[in-house]
Amino acid sequence: MSHAVETGLAGQSEALVTVRDVTKIYFRGSEELPVLTNVNFSMASGEFLALMGPSGSGKTTMLNIMAGLDTPSSGTVKVDGAEVTTMSARKLATWRSRHIGFVFQFYNLLPVLTAFQNVELPLLLTRLSKRERREHVNTALDVVGLNDRATHYPRQLSGGESQRVGIARAIVSDPTIVLADEPTGDLDAKSADEILTLLQRLNSEFSKTIMMVTHDAHAAERAHEVMHLDKGVLHR
Numbered sequence: 001m002s003h004a005v006e007t008g009l010a011g012q013s014e015a016l017v018t019v020r021d022v023t024k025i026y027f028r029g030s031e032e033l034p035v036l037t038n039v040n041f042s043m044a045s046g047e048f049l050a051l052m053g054p055s056g057s058g059k060t061t062m063l064n065i066m067a068g069l070d071t072p073s074s075g076t077v078k079v080d081g082a083e084v085t086t087m088s089a090r091k092l093a094t095w096r097s098r099h100i101g102f103v104f105q106f107y108n109l110l111p112v113l114t115a116f117q118n119v120e121l122p123l124l125l126t127r128l129s130k131r132e133r134r135e136h137v138n139t140a141l142d143v144v145g146l147n148d149r150a151t152h153y154p155r156q157l158s159g160g161e162s163q164r165v166g167i168a169r170a171i172v173s174d175p176t177i178v179l180a181d182e183p184t185g186d187l188d189a190k191s192a193d194e195i196l197t198l199l200q201r202l203n204s205e206f207s208k209t210i211m212m213v214t215h216d217a218h219a220a221e222r223a224h225e226v227m228h229l230d231k232g233v234l235h236r
Contacts, residue, residue, distance in 0.1 A: 015042035015078075016209055017066065017177060022075035024061055024232075035061050036072070037232045043177075048203040048210045050220035053229035059213040062229065063179045066211065067100045068092040080176050097125040101170030103180035107162040109154040109169075115141065116150040119168045126173065140168040143206070144198060160191030167198060171208065178202065180212040184219055196222045 024036040035058045043049055053059050064070035066077055068084045077084045079099060087095060101122075109118045119140055123133045141147045144164040154162055163183060170178050180199065184192035200222050202208040212223060220226045228235045 014044060016045040016047075016080055017043040017211075018076075018078045019066070020076045022062070022065060022072045022077065024058070024065065024070070025073045035232050039075070039234045041227060041234065043209060043211065045209055046203070046207045047225070048200070048223045049212070050223035050226045051211060051213045051229060052215060052217070052220050052226060054215065057229040058232045059229055060181055063181055063211065063213055066177075067102060067179055068096050097122055098173060099176040101173065101175035101178040103163070103166050103170045103178065103183045105182040105185040107154070107166045107186075109162055109165060111154050114151050114153055115146060115157065115165045118154070118165055119172050122169060122173050136172050137168075140172040143171065143202070144168045158191070159187050160194055163187060163191070163195050164198065167195070167202075171202065177209045177211065180210060182213055182215070184214070184216065192219070
């Protein structure tokens, strides 16, 4: 069992990800709607963490804050020494393209692009040459076992294949952390098992740091550590 995730204990110098006192409050008129309340945890490089909780517990909000897609009402998030919560929108876009790989429940593939082109998308924001982009994409597709589907469009892929393309897109830039939001939520049991095995392989063979949001206890068992969000409060 990994000891990399420690709530409020791991020193920032030891942690790849440090979340400190993160609170998120939305407003409906003058009514406060707390989504996250004083969330604290750390992740070391190479950790695989599962974040569980019922619908509406704040899991996706926490992922979005870690990715710089949302900002907390208070608190800080540091990823690899960079304080995400204080970056400008322009700096965040550049930072995110280098450091964050996002895996979505419903794949978010562009239907007019092939698998290859969908995986290549994040690299278009980089200074890589066309040849370098091609090498990166082919490597990512090889890792997920889909080189033979490179020229296929999303409509020609199964759900499991579409999610593997989504994972290839998430890892193509070799990000600091992979954030997976219910990555098996739209899949049948067999495809879900294959995706979880792939995530485990990315973690064990390629040392990818992974945060996976899930409501499925069986999926969470694949992680090193499991934490629970209940009405915005984090429990271990």
